[in-house]
Amino acid sequence: MGILNSYKKLNAFIQNESFEPMVSWGVRMAVAGTVPILWGLATHHLNDAVWITLTAEAISWVEMKGSFNWRVRTLFIGAILALIWGILGTLTGDSIFLSVVFMFIAAFMATLLKNLGDRASGLAICVYLLFIICNAYPDRDVADVRHRLFIIAVGAAWPIVVGISASLLMPVQQPFRRQIALIWRSISALVDTITRSAVDPKAKHDIYLKEKEVRIAIDHSFEFYGRMAHQANIKDNRQYQLLLLRKNAALVAVNVIAIADEMEHISINDLEETLRIKAATLFSALKEAVSRVSVFVLTLKAEEKLLATSQINRLKKLTILIKEYPLEEGSKQTEAILRILQLTGRTVKLLESALQRIEMMGEDTPVFRSYSLVKTMFVLRPKKIISNIKTLAHFNTLTFRFALRSAIAASVGMLIYKWFKIDHGYWIPFSLMIVIQPYFGATLKKATDRVAGTLLGGLTGSLLLLVPTGLHVKEFIMFLTFILMVFYVRKNYAIAAFVVTVNLVLLFNIDKSYSNTLLLYRAGCTIAGSLLAVISGFALLPAWDKKWLPTHLADAIKSNYNYFTDTFFGKTNNWTRNKRQVESKNSDVFDSFNRYMEEPGKEKTEEYYDIITCNVRITRDLNTINIEQEEKKVIDSQPYPAQQKILDECLDLFHELLPMLKKLNSHVDTTTLQIDDHTPPPFRLNDVQLVSLEKLRIELKAMKEDMESMTK
Numbered sequence: 001m002g003i004l005n006s007y008k009k010l011n012a013f014i015q016n017e018s019f020e021p022m023v024s025w026g027v028r029m030a031v032a033g034t035v036p037i038l039w040g041l042a043t044h045h046l047n048d049a050v051w052i053t054l055t056a057e058a059i060s061w062v063e064m065k066g067s068f069n070w071r072v073r074t075l076f077i078g079a080i081l082a083l084i085w086g087i088l089g090t091l092t093g094d095s096i097f098l099s100v101v102f103m104f105i106a107a108f109m110a111t112l113l114k115n116l117g118d119r120a121s122g123l124a125i126c127v128y129l130l131f132i133i134c135n136a137y138p139d140r141d142v143a144d145v146r147h148r149l150f151i152i153a154v155g156a157a158w159p160i161v162v163g164i165s166a167s168l169l170m171p172v173q174q175p176f177r178r179q180i181a182l183i184w185r186s187i188s189a190l191v192d193t194i195t196r197s198a199v200d201p202k203a204k205h206d207i208y209l210k211e212k213e214v215r216i217a218i219d220h221s222f223e224f225y226g227r228m229a230h231q232a233n234i235k236d237n238r239q240y241q242l243l244l245l246r247k248n249a250a251l252v253a254v255n256v257i258a259i260a261d262e263m264e265h266i267s268i269n270d271l272e273e274t275l276r277i278k279a280a281t282l283f284s285a286l287k288e289a290v291s292r293v294s295v296f297v298l299t300l301k302a303e304e305k306l307l308a309t310s311q312i313n314r315l316k317k318l319t320i321l322i323k324e325y326p327l328e329e330g331s332k333q334t335e336a337i338l339r340i341l342q343l344t345g346r347t348v349k350l351l352e353s354a355l356q357r358i359e360m361m362g363e364d365t366p367v368f369r370s371y372s373l374v375k376t377m378f379v380l381r382p383k384k385i386i387s388n389i390k391t392l393a394h395f396n397t398l399t400f401r402f403a404l405r406s407a408i409a410a411s412v413g414m415l416i417y418k419w420f421k422i423d424h425g426y427w428i429p430f431s432l433m434i435v436i437q438p439y440f441g442a443t444l445k446k447a448t449d450r451v452a453g454t455l456l457g458g459l460t461g462s463l464l465l466l467v468p469t470g471l472h473v474k475e476f477i478m479f480l481t482f483i484l485m486v487f488y489v490r491k492n493y494a495i496a497a498f499v500v501t502v503n504l505v506l507l508f509n510i511d512k513s514y515s516n517t518l519l520l521y522r523a524g525c526t527i528a529g530s531l532l533a534v535i536s537g538f539a540l541l542p543a544w545d546k547k548w549l550p551t552h553l554a555d556a557i558k559s560n561y562n563y564f565t566d567t568f569f570g571k572t573n574n575w576t577r578n579k580r581q582v583e584s585k586n587s588d589v590f591d592s593f594n595r596y597m598e599e600p601g602k603e604k605t606e607e608y609y610d611i612i613t614c615n616v617r618i619t620r621d622l623n624t625i626n627i628e629q630e631e632k633k634v635i636d637s638q639p640y641p642a643q644q645k646i647l648d649e650c651l652d653l654f655h656e657l658l659p660m661l662k663k664l665n666s667h668v669d670t671t672t673l674q675i676d677d678h679t680p681p682p683f684r685l686n687d688v689q690l691v692s693l694e695k696l697r698i699e700l701k702a703m704k705e706d707m708e709s710m711t712k
Contacts, residue, residue: 018295018299019178019182019185019294022486023486024166025063026484026486028060028064028162028163028166029060029061029159029483029486030479030480030482030483031162032056032158032163033056033057033060033479033507034479034482036052036053036056037050037053037478037507040052048151050508051148052154052155052158053155053507054130054133054507055082055130055151055152055154055155055156055159056155056156058078058082058126058129059075059078059082059122059126059159059160060162061121061125062075062122064163064167065178065179065224067172067175067224067225068170068172068367070175070224071164071167072167074122075159075163076160077123078122078156079157079159080156081123081130082126082127082152083149083153083156085126085127085128085130086148086152087134087145087148087152088102088106089102089130089133089134089135090134090135090138090148090149092138093135093137094140096415096418096419099135099418100414100418102135103132103135103407103411103413104407104408104410104411105407106127106410107407107410107411107433108403108404108406108407110127110128110406111124111402111403111407111436112399112403115399115402128429128430132414132426132430132433133426133430134148135426136426168366169366170367171366171367172238172365172366172367173242176221176224176225176239176242177242177297177298177300177364179217179220179221179224179225180221180242180245180246181294181295181298182220182294183214183218183246183249183250183294184249184290184291184293184294184297185291186210186213187249187253188287188290188291189210190210190214190253190260191256191287193207193209194260194263195283195287197263198283199268207260208590208616212587212590214253215583218249218253218580219580221246222580225243225246237362238362238364241358241360241361242357245354245357247576248350248353248354248357250579251627252347252354254579254623254624254627255343255346255347256286256347257623258620258627259340261620262336262339263340265332265333265335265336266333266336274325275325279322279337281318282315282318282319282344285314285315285318286344286347288311289311289312289351292307293308293355295307295308296308296355297354297358300358305358305359308351312348312355316348319341319348322341323341339688346627346631398438398548401541401543402438402543404541405436405536405540406432406436408536409533409536410429410432412532413428413429413432413529413532414429416428417429417525422521423521424518424521424522424525425521426525427521427522427529428525428529428532429529430529431454431528431529432529432530432533432536435533436533436537437537439537439543439545440534440543440599440600441595441598443533443534444537446493447530447531447533447534448494449494450493450494451527452498453495453496453498453500453501454522454526455526456498457497457498457499458501458523458526461501461502461503461504461506461509462505462519464502464506465506474506477502478506478507481502481503484496485499485500485503505522545596546599549589549592549593549596549608550664550665552585552589553592553608553611553612553664553665554665554668555585555665555668556582556585556588556615557611557615557661557703558658558661558670559581559585560619561657562578563575563579564650564651564696565654567622568647568651568682568683569673569675569680569682575630578622579619579622579623590612593608593609593612596608607706607709607710611703611706611707614699614700614702614703614706615703617695617699618696618703621693621695621696624688624692625689625692625693628689628692632686637684638681638682638683638684639682639683639684643684643685643690643693646693646694647682650693650696650697651673653704654700656704657700657704658670660707660708
């Protein structure tokens with residue numbers, strides 16, 4: 001059993017690495033960081049090697065998720081930022097005034113970058129790390145400055161070579177396929193959670209969390225591949241099929257969430273044991289089918305297609321078996337089971353369509369066969385880089401406040417370090433920039449992890465300095481730390497902070513001995529920087545969700561109104577885009593509510609929760625209406641008078657809600673839809689759509705009552 005469990009863990013690790021290649025990213029960083037050190041030891045240019053490694057490490061934090069074009073541009077932007085801020089740090093190090101001023105600018109810019117997520121968080125490190133370290137070790141002589149510039153340039157060029165070399169063997173569409181595979185994988189996890197919720201009521205809350213993970217996976221894919229299927233160039237067959245494949249995944253997610261809604265009407269314990277077993281097997285087959293599709297999307301292996309096809313066929317057979325089972329006619333439970341079978345049948349068609357899309361995509365060729373030197377140079381043209389910088393510079397009120405808070409706090413940290421001439425005091429602004437987060441709770445947690453990891457890492461790294469230099473053990477351990485810091489940066493930040501500290505201690509002391517004093521200085525500065533980050537979260541432009549939660553809620557409700565009116569009265573109903581936008585708003589308000597409930601020293605109210613859940617259910621009802629409409633082969637005429645009456649009442653309820661949103665967010669747009677002769681008539685509803693519209697009316701009434709109570 002022990003060997004079998006070890007094999008399963010190894011297999012799971014390999015599969016996880018295929019979906020999210022953290023180890024390969026770590027190896028890329030390890031090569032970029034360790035090779036210069038080995039060169040320095042061999043040529044006795046260790047000081048230069050340390051600077052090259054430091055620059056290479058900063059740029060290697062750029063996560064290479066996007067297309068080859070995106071990777072090349074991002075690496076070059078990172079190199080340019082490292083070069084600019086490295087020189088600015090070198091030139092301003094002798095002036096307290098200039099150090100503080102440029103620390104403010106660097107922190108502001110870096111925070112804007114890291115607040116934009118995976119697209120630019122690695123670039124932030126290129127800004128503040130190079131500035132802080134170069135500022136701590138300035139050069140005065142012109143020749144020394146030129147040499148520093150040359151060394152940083154070499155350090156910037158080396159990870160570009162490593163990164164591009166690692167990408168040349170990559171299939172062109174693999175990054176996009178990986179993003180889509182992650183969507184399918186998150187749907188598989190959602191199905192598993194729905195299955196568990198049938199027997200464990202505590203798991204019902206987890207359904208929304210898993211639904212949110214699906215939304216995050218879809219949003220991440222749009223960050224790197226923003227085009228939608230109808231915007232694709234059909235001549236580019238590979239990408240066109242992948243865009244349709246992503247849409248398939250989104251539609252499967254809608255069906256699965258609808259299945260979760262229907263499960264609430266079924267009491268598993270009341271089902272006969274035979275039917276209960278068939279139902280459990282059905283959900284197991286659905287989970288496995290979606291999981292196998294995700295693996296096939298990523299690997300394109302024929303055996304994975306065979307496994308996926310096998311699970312889909314199994315799903316079909318189970319659906320037929322349950323349909324043939326004698327069910328009590330007319331009961332709500334029977335209606336829910338039949339609806340689940342209908343949704344499962346549609347999911348099967350989407351799964352089969354997904355396999356066809358992958359087949360139609362054809363072979364995915366490596367980058368080096370698809371990109372000529374001329375094409376690569378075209379990718380690097382200045383207009384492209386400027387366009388990327390403009391995109392990254394876009395920010396809203398929250399990000400501006402966060403950037404301003406970070407900039408002021410980092411400037412104070414730099415001033416303390418420079419004014420009191422603290423030995424290795426640059427760890428104060430450096431730790432602050434790592435720890436500080438947009439919200440207080442996240443900052444406090446990261447500060448705790450950072451301090452604990454840094455203290456233990458500093459002690460461990462300092463003890464490793466006792467190892468004799470000639471054994472090259474330290475160089476080997478440094479290589480491992482590069483891999484481990486990347487591997488744990490998202491899994492466990494305390495461990496990542498520990499490994500990062502060991503790495504930096506070894507890097508700056510690769511040829512030196514242990515020093516108790518140095519360890520104490522670093523520990524003290526890390527604690528000071530983390531404490532300053534926590535204090536700034538309280539005292540400096542704090543982003544308390546008691547203030548921002550109402551704003552998020554108003555935006556989410558207004559987004560649902562837009563979704564509703566576009567569904568029934570829009571000229572061009574792009575419902576998948578509306579769905580994505582409103583679900584992102586719902587996710588924002590849900591996250592804000594969770595942070596609000598965890599905020600210290602604030603009087604809490606749970607009134608928001610009922611409104612938030614009502615809004616989420618309204619979105620789900622609109623999703624059901626739209627996906628039913630998409631299934632229709634013939635567009636029906638206008639709704640029956642009874643349907644129109646419910647529709648008009650829903651519209652009136654929305655219009656009564658909109659003025660209340662002004663009390664939550666004075667800036668929200670409460671413009672209502674004006675129906676005239678040019679407004680397209682709504683469509684006739686089928687029975688499922690009518691039920692969803694009726695449920696939507698009930699949710700709107702409940703929301704209106706709660707809003708009146710909260711805003712009076």
